[in-house]
Amino acid sequence: MEDSDxxxxxxxxxxxxxxxxxxxxxxxxxxxxxVRQGAVQDISSQIETGVGIRALVNGAWGxxxxxxxxxxxxxxxxxxxxxxxxxxxxxxxxxxTLAPTEPVEASYRTSWRIDPFAVKLEDKVQTLLxxxxxxxxxxxxxxxxxxxxxxxxxxxSREHKHFLSSEGADVVQEITECGGGxxxxxxxxxxxxxRSYPNSHRGHFATAGWEFFVELDLPSHAAAVGREALALLxxxxxxxxxxxxxxxxxxxxxxIHESCGHPVELDRVLGSEASxxxxxxxxxxxxxxxxxxxxxxxxxxxxxxPGGLGTFGFxxxxxxxxxxxxxxxxxxxxxxxxRDTAPLVGDAASNGTARxxxxxxxxxVRMTNINLEPGDWRLEEMIRDTKDGxxxxxxxxxxxxxxxxxxxxxxxxxxEIKDGALGAMVKNPGxxxxxxxxxxxxxxxxxxxxxxLWGTPNCGKGQPTQVAHVGHGSAPARFRGAKVxxxx
Amino acid sequence: xxxxxxxxxxxxRALALSDAEQTQVSLNAGRSSLTRLAQNAIHQxxxxxxxxISVKAVFGRRIGTASTTDASEDGVRQVVARxxxxxxxxxxxxxxxxxxxxxxxxxxxxxxxxxxxAAFDEQQRAAAAAVLRDAAxxxxxxxxxxxQVQASERAVANTLGVSAYASQTQAEANTVFMSDDSxxxxxxxxxxxxxxxxxxxxxTASAKCGxxxxxxxxxxxxxxxxxxxxxxxxxxxxxxxxxxxxxxxRQGGSFLSRKLxxxxxxxxxxxxxxxxxxxxxxxxxxxxxxxxxxxVLFENGVFRNMVYDSYTAAQDGRASTGHAVPFVxxxxxxxxxxxxxxxxxxxxxxxxxxxxxxxxRFHYTNLVNLRGVVLTGLTRDGTFLIEDGRIVRxxxxxxxxxxxxxxxxxxxxxxxxxxxxxxxxxxxxxIGRFTFTxxxxx
Numbered sequence: 063m064e065d066s067d068x069x070x071x072x073x074x075x076x077x078x079x080x081x082x083x084x085x086x087x088x089x090x091x092x093x094x095x096x097v098r099q100g101a102v103q104d105i106s107s108q109i110e111t112g113v114g115i116r117a118l119v120n121g122a123w124g125x126x127x128x129x130x131x132x133x134x135x136x137x138x139x140x141x142x143x144x145x146x147x148x149x150x151x152x153x154x155x156x157x158x159t160l161a162p163t164e165p166v167e168a169s170y171r172t173s174w175r176i177d178p179f180a181v182k183l184e185d186k187v188q189t190l191l192x193x194x195x196x197x198x199x200x201x202x203x204x205x206x207x208x209x210x211x212x213x214x215x216x217x218x219s220r221e222h223k224h225f226l227s228s229e230g231a232d233v234v235q236e237i238t239e240c241g242g243g244x245x246x247x248x249x250x251x252x253x254x255x256x257r258s259y260p261n262s263h264r265g266h267f268a269t270a271g272w273e274f275f276v277e278l279d280l281p282s283h284a285a286a287v288g289r290e291a292l293a294l295l296x297x298x299x300x301x302x303x304x305x306x307x308x309x310x311x312x313x314x315x316x317x318i319h320e321s322c323g324h325p326v327e328l329d330r331v332l333g334s335e336a337s338x339x340x341x342x343x344x345x346x347x348x349x350x351x352x353x354x355x356x357x358x359x360x361x362x363x364x365x366x367x368p369g370g371l372g373t374f375g376f377x378x379x380x381x382x383x384x385x386x387x388x389x390x391x392x393x394x395x396x397x398x399x400x401r402d403t404a405p406l407v408g409d410a411a412s413n414g415t416a417r418x419x420x421x422x423x424x425x426x427v428r429m430t431n432i433n434l435e436p437g438d439w440r441l442e443e444m445i446r447d448t449k450d451g452x453x454x455x456x457x458x459x460x461x462x463x464x465x466x467x468x469x470x471x472x473x474x475x476x477x478e479i480k481d482g483a484l485g486a487m488v489k490n491p492g493x494x495x496x497x498x499x500x501x502x503x504x505x506x507x508x509x510x511x512x513x514x515l516w517g518t519p520n521c522g523k524g525q526p527t528q529v530a531h532v533g534h535g536s537a538p539a540r541f542r543g544a545k546v547x548x549x550x
Numbered sequence: 551x552x553x554x555x556x557x558x559x560x561x562x563r564a565l566a567l568s569d570a571e572q573t574q575v576s577l578n579a580g581r582s583s584l585t586r587l588a589q590n591a592i593h594q595x596x597x598x599x600x601x602x603i604s605v606k607a608v609f610g611r612r613i614g615t616a617s618t619t620d621a622s623e624d625g626v627r628q629v630v631a632r633x634x635x636x637x638x639x640x641x642x643x644x645x646x647x648x649x650x651x652x653x654x655x656x657x658x659x660x661x662x663x664x665x666x667x668a669a670f671d672e673q674q675r676a677a678a679a680a681v682l683r684d685a686a687x688x689x690x691x692x693x694x695x696x697x698q699v700q701a702s703e704r705a706v707a708n709t710l711g712v713s714a715y716a717s718q719t720q721a722e723a724n725t726v727f728m729s730d731d732s733x734x735x736x737x738x739x740x741x742x743x744x745x746x747x748x749x750x751x752x753x754t755a756s757a758k759c760g761x762x763x764x765x766x767x768x769x770x771x772x773x774x775x776x777x778x779x780x781x782x783x784x785x786x787x788x789x790x791x792x793x794x795x796x797x798x799x800r801q802g803g804s805f806l807s808r809k810l811x812x813x814x815x816x817x818x819x820x821x822x823x824x825x826x827x828x829x830x831x832x833x834x835x836x837x838x839x840x841x842x843x844x845x846v847l848f849e850n851g852v853f854r855n856m857v858y859d860s861y862t863a864a865q866d867g868r869a870s871t872g873h874a875v876p877f878v879x880x881x882x883x884x885x886x887x888x889x890x891x892x893x894x895x896x897x898x899x900x901x902x903x904x905x906x907x908x909x910x911r912f913h914y915t916n917l918v919n920l921r922g923v924v925l926t927g928l929t930r931d932g933t934f935l936i937e938d939g940r941i942v943r944x945x946x947x948x949x950x951x952x953x954x955x956x957x958x959x960x961x962x963x964x965x966x967x968x969x970x971x972x973x974x975x976x977x978x979x980x981i982g983r984f985t986f987t988x989x990x991x992x
Contacts, residue, residue, distance in 0.1 A: 102641045103643075104613075104615065105613075105615070105636045106614075106617070106636070107615075108618070109617070109618040110619050123593070123594065123595060124672075125594075125595065126596070126597045126598070128599040129599065129600055129602075129620070129621070130599060130621075145672060146583075148672075149671075149675065150592040152592075152680065155590055155591040187639075191641070254921060332588075333589045333694060335588075336694035336728065337588075340913065460916055461915065461916045461927055462914055463913060463947060464947075465990070468991075470949060470951070470988070492918070494949070494987070496991070525584060525698075548987065
């Protein structure tokens, strides 16, 4: 399809009555391998390509998409978006106003050293099989019938995105992602335990090339994954009660995601997810004054960080990637915004977080890389400074209420902390809390050396559902008086 | 709609391009339109035309899969080549026996397509949204919600002779009405959008929202609960996902492992899957082209049948039950589930409770413990305290942490009316004990 065809489609939308229109022509190739119990479970390759056109008519939105990229289909698509917008205008309370943005002509590419699509499939499969074998070859130190099943996973993708707007924006981006992980699941008739590396839920992902996967060095960590999965079967249960809680950076990523990342999405605050994923306790009146956390807690959104899954050059409205202070020394400071939400809270401009997961979805306010800024502590100092606590690592389960207040999370593994030293391993660790109370109990955040930017490729939002790829940077952090041991 | 002839021709063309020993091609095409409402206004309104071609190529026991949304000649040629290329480079899957062989029985006739749904356009969706908006505004409330219609076609064929085609429509509407301190929910699903009464949805959500005003907290702890069908669905969804997950089932990690023919749920619980029952989302065949039919999963609490696709069936020496799904890793999944209703009206259920809670629905339910299907989640959009057989007041939302399995063993009464939830058609339940572990403060 020629660029002129795309521009012509925008012209059709404007001629049909759109005061603003934009178009995204995307091509996404995703490949993945999963290996399980000594065998290849799946190797797959997916192409998703098509065009989506968004039109603003009489202050209301309409959107139409099609995987039919034939040039002749585009004008029809543009007219359909306009017709849908006209229908939307029948049920409006106030017209949509777009915050101004400079229409840019630009291109952007995430960096990589080794093209993941150039690495031989056989070599990828062999690496995963090697790692899996090292997991499942671990043996328990008891005679009770025990199963240990290893899994290994890798995926890589490349998306070409072309954004055009009726204001004159013309942005071409190429986003390459790569990552993977391993897991061991151990089971007896009495229970099942799972351990993962480098993170749960299929591993760790980044905007990077195959070099990122190589650096994960899965085979070197596989035996430990198997051993810990087995050891968890015989570990004692997580203690129950109010304890000092230290979360490693993988679980911090999930804690940040659910209790900060989602509640600062301005569209959610304004009610757009009310019937589905819920709203947010961070109402506009709280901005600039509400104590979200302790002074140790400073959170940012940074789409400019190299390597993050929330890293890009421009969002899907053509607004440049930015770094935003969300919580400054414990005080709620800013939302994530888009061009149509920013004006509703008096902001002059979008801060560039409108993202769509494909050509067939509209941009929503989404997380980019949401980070807890590093503090001064080393993890071992936190442990040494803790009399009675639990260290928890690697998310297993998550749940939070529809205003993002009451959460309950559990992790794969934990360790007791007694009198400044790590003690026994504990199984089924979990904790629960209320978001601002929990963050206000944070009295220690790990330093830059222990800070890591994790990739979360499974952030669900919107209807039709969009599963976005976002990043979370954090070091380990400590929370006083947390309610731990929630599993019955 | 692309149409049967063209769709089947495309699938056959893709099959002919493959040099694999066995090849399966499936094609899902359709149009989906969705209108979203928030704060009494349409804020999102979208339509998509999609066409996904999926190819599974097999050389010996080496399998490769590829898919594309590019239905051009080049796109089809490339997707077949990618699947074949992957299969050639893959390793042998010793569990694989064969793609599905042509079924001996004919595909059932299914009333799955409604012209009215297929033709339901943006103006009609806006009119439906206006019904919700007007009712909310009249009550001094804010309406949020979604109105979605889909019309789709599926064709699947393989080189062993399987060939199937079906068209289908679905309509879904849900709404949450909100006041300053309360919310109320209502929803419906149907093949025919004409079956959805938007005014009635508005009435239900408005009443719930009104009755939820001025909620107070109650202590966490154990309560008798009346779960409305949406709440029952949240529990059942996880039971089905965990219980019938074939890998867990084989490994001993499912509560159904080694329990075929044994009592696993309460004696008053009968659950079946029926892919062709028009009350749910009917479809004549599964993702591989195996015919759908009624399959009893639990009869009076006894685990009667496991669900299979061709791959998992071969491992257990069984035949496919027609439960293949298009995504990898899950194995077979029941997708049109029904629970045998009882005889109790909602008044009977509430009237039987000395002290307990009425739950409209749960939010963000997730698995805490696999084997016991221990779940956690929160109540939302209408939670009420029942005392001495009547609703006495609304209560603030609460977090539960409870075993869905235990809940299904302690069902004391079953409602006579069922609700269409999409993948399931379920009654309300009275459960003797249900554990709440936290509060939200609102």
